Amino acid sequence: AQKITQTQPGMFVQEKEAVTLDCTYDTSDPSYGLFWYKQPSSGEMIFLIYQGSYDQQNATEGRYSLNFQKARKSANLVISASQLGDSAMYFCAMREASNSGGSNYKLTFGKGTLLTVNP
């Protein structure tokens, strides 16, 4: 079974509107972290936002917020007021505390969602 599932290969949104990118995860580890990264066409990986499994509140960073529903094992990224520069591939990733006895901070990535912002 996939550990990170991003069901939307591609999404379109109008400039200035909000968009939600879906991410579900699968783990039996009680301690884990969820990350979202943005990859523009130039290729670099840009960290956007983090949510810890024990965090009580949903994470927010500027126009990015994370809709964390622990019981459903979902961690959707919400981008408010979309801009043309938001057009990119978006990856959800998970780090499980138990990896290699806690010594491997490996990120397990989903396959990504390609977001296109239309003017």
Next chain:
Amino acid sequence: EAQVTQNPRYLITVTGKKLTVTCSQNMNHEYMSWYRQDPGLGLRQIYYSMNVEVTDKGDVPEGYKVSRKEKRNFPLILESPSPNQTSLYFCASSPQGVSGQPQHFGDGTRLSIL
């Protein structure tokens, strides 16, 4: 400026010709890792290192070697590259023991093995 630097950014080479992709970070991070990114597969971990002289295999280590002689450097070595190693490679680093710290990624190295 805090960064992870990879070189080269692009390389086209031929099967069997040994190559090294260098990775250096200036943030004094203990943890470093290599990933490869292939279409439809996301990023997969190749090797990681918890500190100097401590390295271990990730999910797809076959055909790769690494070394960690200094804290800042973590080169990826392809002793005998093959076409199935054509990919986009990322080096990443993070501090140890801080759960919320993201991994910082280099800008990527695009390798083509003919």
